Amino acid sequence: MINILFVDDEPHVLNAIRRSFQRTDYKMYFAENAQMAEFFLASKNIDIIVSDIMMPGINGIELLNYAMLNYPKIIRIALTGRNDIQSAFEILEEVEVYKYVTKPWDKDELKTIIQEAISQKKDNV
Amino acid sequence: MKKILIIDDSRMILEVAKNMIKSNIEDVEVMVVSDPLEGVEILSKETFHLLVLDIVMPSASGMEVLRIINTIPALKTMKTIMFSSLNDSKALSECFRLGAYDYIGKPLDVDEFLARINHALSEYELTSTLHETIEKLEVNNKELENLNVQLKEAQGQLIQRERLAGIGNLAAGLAHEVNNPLGFIKSNVSTLRSVSEGILDIYDVMKNMIIDGFDDDGASIGIVKDREESVDLNGIIEDIDDIFDDVDNGIERIAVIIDALQKFSNIQSIEESEAINVNEAVDIVIRLLGGYLNSDIKVVTDLQATQEIYGNASDVNMALYHVVKNAIEAIGEIDITEGVVTISTRDRMEDQKVDLMIRDSGIGMDSEVIHHSIDPFFTTKSGGAFVGMGLTTAYNCFVKDMNGQLDISSDETGTLITITLPV
Numbered sequence: 001m002i003n004i005l006f007v008d009d010e011p012h013v014l015n016a017i018r019r020s021f022q023r024t025d026y027k028m029y030f031a032e033n034a035q036m037a038e039f040f041l042a043s044k045n046i047d048i049i050v051s052d053i054m055m056p057g058i059n060g061i062e063l064l065n066y067a068m069l070n071y072p073k074i075i076r077i078a079l080t081g082r083n084d085i086q087s088a089f090e091i092l093e094e095v096e097v098y099k100y101v102t103k104p105w106d107k108d109e110l111k112t113i114i115q116e117a118i119s120q121k122k123d124n125v
Numbered sequence: 126m127k128k129i130l131i132i133d134d135s136r137m138i139l140e141v142a143k144n145m146i147k148s149n150i151e152d153v154e155v156m157v158v159s160d161p162l163e164g165v166e167i168l169s170k171e172t173f174h175l176l177v178l179d180i181v182m183p184s185a186s187g188m189e190v191l192r193i194i195n196t197i198p199a200l201k202t203m204k205t206i207m208f209s210s211l212n213d214s215k216a217l218s219e220c221f222r223l224g225a226y227d228y229i230g231k232p233l234d235v236d237e238f239l240a241r242i243n244h245a246l247s248e249y250e251l252t253s254t255l256h257e258t259i260e261k262l263e264v265n266n267k268e269l270e271n272l273n274v275q276l277k278e279a280q281g282q283l284i285q286r287e288r289l290a291g292i293g294n295l296a297a298g299l300a301h302e303v304n305n306p307l308g309f310i311k312s313n314v315s316t317l318r319s320v321s322e323g324i325l326d327i328y329d330v331m332k333n334m335i336i337d338g339f340d341d342d343g344a345s346i347g348i349v350k351d352r353e354e355s356v357d358l359n360g361i362i363e364d365i366d367d368i369f370d371d372v373d374n375g376i377e378r379i380a381v382i383i384d385a386l387q388k389f390s391n392i393q394s395i396e397e398s399e400a401i402n403v404n405e406a407v408d409i410v411i412r413l414l415g416g417y418l419n420s421d422i423k424v425v426t427d428l429q430a431t432q433e434i435y436g437n438a439s440d441v442n443m444a445l446y447h448v449v450k451n452a453i454e455a456i457g458e459i460d461i462t463e464g465v466v467t468i469s470t471r472d473r474m475e476d477q478k479v480d481l482m483i484r485d486s487g488i489g490m491d492s493e494v495i496h497h498s499i500d501p502f503f504t505t506k507s508g509g510a511f512v513g514m515g516l517t518t519a520y521n522c523f524v525k526d527m528n529g530q531l532d533i534s535s536d537e538t539g540t541l542i543t544i545t546l547p548v
Contacts, residue, residue: 012371016309019316019364023357033421054301056422056457081301081308103308107315 002118003044005029007037007051007063008079013103017050020107026114034058034066041067046074048117050101053080053091064095075117077101127153127246128172132164132190133179133208141233142177149239150246161185165193172199174249175242178225179208180216188216191223202253204245284521291443291518295389295413298450302382302415306375313368313375320361327352378415385412389442398437403470403481403546404428406438410446411468414453422456422464424449430470430479434546436527444522447515448483448542455487455540473545478529481544490535498533519544 004026008014014030021028029044031037034057040046049067053060064076076097080087083102092100098120099113127150131142139157146155156173158164161182168176176194180187187207194200204226209217217228226248229241327349334345353359388409411424418424434441449468456464467484490498490505497503499520516533519542523529529546 010305010309012309012375013305013312015367015371016312016316019368020312022316022360023355056418056453081304082297083300083304084297087297103304104311105308107312 002026002048003029003046004114005031005037005040005044005046005049007031007034007049007055007060009033009052009055013052017110020110024111034063037063038066041071041074046071047121048075048077048114050077050079050114053078054082061091061095064097068096073121075121077113077117079103079105127174127249129153129155129175129177129242130164130167130173131155131157131177132159132161132182133157133177134159134161134182135179138179138208138231138233142238145233145235145238146242150242161187161190165190168194168200169197173203175245176203176205177208177229177242178205180213180220181210186216188219188223191220191225195224202249202256204249204252206241206245287518287521288443291447291515294450294515295443295446299382299386299413302413303379306378310372310375313372317365317368320365323352323355323358323361327358381412381415385409389413389439389446398435400433400435401438401441402433403430403479406442406445407449407468407470407481409442410449413446414449418453422453422466424453424466424468427467427469430472430481432472432477432479432548434479434527434548436522436546440522440526444519445481448519448544451515452483452485452487452540452542455485455489458488477548479546479548481546482541483544484539484541486539489537489539490533495533495535499531 002025004021006014006017006028007030008017009032011032014032018028018030029040029046031040033055037049037051041049049064051060051063055063060078060080064078067074067076076095078091078095078097078100079102080091080100081103088100088102091097098117101110101113129146131139133139133142136159139159143155143157146153156167158167161179162184165185178187178190191205194203194205205224207217207220207225207228208231209220209228210231220228226245227241229238330345330348330352334349337345407426407428411426414424449466452466456466465486467482469480469482469484471480472478473480494505498516500517503517516531520531523544523546524531527546529544532543532545534541534543
């Protein structure tokens with residue numbers, strides 16, 4: 001069972017993602033802020049974390065770095081609303097992620113990325 | 126070496142005077158000439174510190190010589206002492222009028238003569254020092270003027286960069302603001318597409334069933350049920366209203382942002398000033414900052430001002446945007462579940478001004494930070510997104526451009542920014 005954690009301060013985004021993954025075999029968890037995300041990271045066996053970058057309070061970069069530090073086996077994917085090159089450099093400088101996805105995202109592309117992440121994880125283990 | 130010229134038609138006077146001077150005053154060169162016209166020629170070629178000039182002379186009077194001297198700029202600082210006998214009082218007044226410095230009566234009294242010579246010489250020193258100083262000041266002045274021009278240019282560039290930083294900041298925030306709704310609209314539409322494919326599929330099957338007249342053994346129902354499951358029809362049917370609502374909501378949000386953006390920065394009024402309603406400005410800014418708010422941060426408004434302020438709408442909106450954004454970010458810096466930004470406006474009847482207060486329950490600033498808060502590029506926030514120009518922009522707009530006041534008070538319970546603007 002693959003557990004995926006989605007983190008975004010925007011409930012509409014989380015709902016849209018939930019619907020698009022509705023008919024898959026993944027178990028999905030949704031968090032609207034870093035605190036809830038940390039709760040899931042600690043209590044569920046998360047395999048993949050997909051997080052928005054710009055969130056008030058503890059932002060995505062801090063959260064993903066926290067995940068890297070404490071749960072290094074979890075695959076980190078960044079999802080961000082800032083789709084300019086400057087922001088990309090800034091983010092990639094500050095946190096190591098498997099993939100970097102910009103909003104608006106392509107549903108199929110997101111699915112493919114997650115599938116590839118899973119097979120990569122299986123290979124690594 | 127002080128240079129003295131004596132012009133007198135009496136050679137005896139010339140000798141006596143020259144000797145008096147040379148035996149009693151050091152470091153002095155004395156030239157004597159009895160013909161005033163020759164004297165004038167000498168004066169046009171050489172400069173002297175002091176001229177001793179007789180008034181009554183056969184070929185030209187002392188006054189005429191003075192008039193000629195006045196036309197020679199190099200002799201401006203030269204002091205002239207007139208030789209005068211007691212009958213010459215009217216002529217003497219004329220000489221003073223023409224610029225003579227002093228006079229000495231004939232017959233010459235040694236002590237008096239030397240005293241006036243020395244006095245004239247020291248006066249010359251003073252005057253020429255004065256002239257030099259004035260010249261130096263003029264040069265310095267010119268340099269200062271140049272520096273001023275350069276400073277103004279540099280300031281102009283800084284203001285431009287400030288504007289660009291503000292716009293960059295706004296653009297970054299807006300990209301996120303618009304891309305989020307675009308994101309879930311796009312995803313939901315994609316979901317609806319697969320759902321509609323599924324539903325059309327089922328519809329097709331059912332249509333065929335009707336056409337074929339239900340004459341099978343339930344295989345068709347099986348197919349329909351199959352399709353329903355593969356599409357998760359029931360799940361979708363429950364959700365479909367919400368999906369459409371979310372999409373509508375997303376579209377509405379983008380429309381609001383575009384509308385607020387147009388009001389925020391009316392390109393046509395980049396340099397003009399006009400009457401501005403502060404409450405409207407607050408409203409626009411809040412709409413643009415909507416994306417930074419979440420369940421943990423609330424914005425409360427108490428807009429009571431009725432008077433309008435006068436200023437450039439773009440600048441005011443941008444400055445206010447920065448201050449409110451700072452307030453929201455201050456709350457984001459601390460780990461609480463309920464932060465409030467309170468924005469209030471009111472009229473100040475006592476002095477014809479309007480108060481605009483932005484209070485946040487955020488991290489607050491200590492006195493050191495407050496002191497630097499208005500400095501350009503100063504920020505306490507980490508991460509490249511924060512340029513540090515927010516309060517600088519606000520200060521430049523509200524205080525420098527609009528003659529208002531900006532007060533910052535802060536402690537561990539939060540920060541209060543009070544902007545007071547003339548009506």
